[in-house]
Amino acid sequence: MDLLNALIVFSNFVFIPALAYGSQLALGALGVTLIYGILRFSNFAHGDTMAFGAMMTVLATWWLQGMGVSLGPFPTAILALPFGIVVCSLFILATDRVVYRFYRKQKAKPVILVIVSMGIMFIMNGLVRFIIGPNDQRFADGERFIISVREFKQLTGLREGLAFKTTQGITIITAVLVVLILFWFLNKTRTGKSMRAYSDNEDLALLSGINPEKVVTVTWLIVAALATVAGTLYGLDKSFKPFVYFQLLLPIFASAIVGGLGNPIGAIAGGFIVAFSEVTITYAWKKVLKYSLPESFEPTSLMQLLSTDYKFAVSFVILVVVLLFRPTGLFRGKAF
Amino acid sequence: MENLKIALLFILVVFLILITGFVQSWNTALLILNMGLISAIMSLGVNIQWGFAGLFNVGIMGFVALGGLAAVLVSAPPVYESWSVGGIRIIGAIVFGIFVIVTIGLWIKKIVNSRQKFWGALILAIAGFFIYRTIFDTGVVAVEAVNPASTGYLGGLGLPILVAWPIGGLLAAGAAWVIGKTALGLRSDYLAIATLGIAEIIIAIIKNEDWLARGVKNVIGLPRPAPYEIDLQQNDKFVNTANSIGIDPVTASTLYVKLIYAGLFSIVLIVIFILAQRALHSPWGRMMRAIRDNEVAAEAMGKNVTGRHLQIFILGSAICGIAGAMMTTLDSQLTPGTYQPLRYTFLIWVMVIVGGSGNNLGAVLGGFIIWFLWVQVEPIGQFLMLILTSGLAEDSALKLHLMDSVAHMRLLTMGILLLLVLRFSPRGLIPEK
Structure with a gap:
């Protein structure tokens, strides 16, 4: 038995990756949940919004790299992020003016807005493929590891190593910062408070003189920023591939619903619940068990509950269980 | 007036396919026709769920793939x-x-x-x-x-592949029953997410369970309901007939096979269309629309809303399953890697919305028109792009990039088309009566 090594293996393959993935999902789910809370529909275009924002960041990163600008050990993409956010915001605001506003004025049923968002999804997906192509794009640079397996082993003398990638560190720190800013904004500023009021009770908010168009505009701006950050972080951590963002839609929605649609804290919790379940269920536990069990109990098989190809099944099962037993989500969203 | 418009729209479809035949080739035209027939059936299935009952199913890809799986399980040699x-x-x-x-x-x-x-x-x-x-x-x-x-x-059962069509429907119906039991009765957004998820899972299973249908290694060479081209070309009688009409025997054989498929598909489409039409105008259809328009009122009248939803969810999904089995028959192979939600779920939605949800004729029309555009946007886009970039040098990077990207024009086109129809003609080309 060697619990310390077991812990290291666990952190290396489960805890840190799930933490990073969870942060990305949480940022994505926050966007979905905000749209649901303010605009009252499920935005199917969110995955492709993430891809669009990330693409703009990738393009800006390439340009910066071409100019010889770099951040030293940090990825250049961080410098390019504001550009991505601005372009994505402009695009999103344009879709709101040209498309969504019409249906808002009409007070169209939410399901119509969902179908409209399907149209936006097609357009954004097409644009991304048109501009950058459907293939994998690499744009990460700078130092690859905060601490690599070899350094860790030398440092501690343990048999197992712990790798902590720069992108994982940046993902987690950025997510924490973004969430702090968002909650400060929602709870302390006048605009944030009017957003919450509008989400709670539209009529009462209108009655007290809140300008709905302003609330909606601010919401789209925040959503565009969140989506771009989430998309860029995901692209840095894994790689940028347009189609993958579309597939993120399912875990993101699962996170938002598990936490309670319309509830920001729920979205964050949901993101981590989904990420940790996905990683723990699809991870082969053999090595961890080898260290943590007495020798006679050592497992012979991989001890993997489900192959990684079924990770969607995990978010789906969580989703169904929550829907069946607690349809409003763990944090009481505004589902009904 | 209304009938005239419908007739004109369908004549337009025929016209489009004929133009393709004359300008490009008759093989392309028949390919579009065959997939158009299949698309029309899928679109009918979705129309039954969305147009009749207002159920928001975005897991069509999964049901189509289950139909394809049925084709393998029924007809592949054991x-x-x-x-x-x-x-x-x-x-x-x-x-x-x-x-x-x-x-x-x-x-x-x-x-x-x-x-x-x-x-x-x-x-x-x-x-x-x-x-x-x-x-x-x-x-x-x-x-x-x-x-x-x-x-x-x-392997499969080694039965004729036509048997797989109803079996594909049954398989899809079974899956729909399980999903419907859990997800129906929830809000429409939730049903959407749940079906989106189940479709991904079905594809994941077909991709990864190699013992079932070889996964991404694909099952190829499934038996066909039509003769093989190569046999026709060696058949003296066929060659003589082709020569006497004045067509090259090789072309004639490919056209002949495609025509047989077109015939089979047309029969299925007509049968399903008639049944859907009867259902729409029956008391059952009226009840469905009543439930769609006001669930609370229908429930107050003693209608079992969740039960009826389950019923129609299963029916619509089964039709998608049949279409899926037909598509795999047409390709005579199952390639799970090619199933993508934009193509097999959301494109079908565009067909229904553009054609006219709630109207079976509209759904069929949408199936044909959207499929035609989906195929033809690329060559048209290429042509337009050539004109647009004619001022640029032959080897300029921008021109090369633009020409490469033309393939992705179709997604953009579909999105814009969907938004335009939703905005300016929200009830579709042929609105519900």
């Missing part, structure tokens, strides 16, 4: 060796798995004490899962080791 080394074991494991699930269900139903209920169910689930995996995994390893380059799966 691999006897696989059955003898591990097939029985796999089936046994699945039966055991179902048995465990039923036991857990009964346990939850019968035991009153909530602590006993929870822990008992949990222990049953965990123990059951591990026993299942032990039986199942050894079977899978044995089956996949049988001549992996060409088989490595259980």
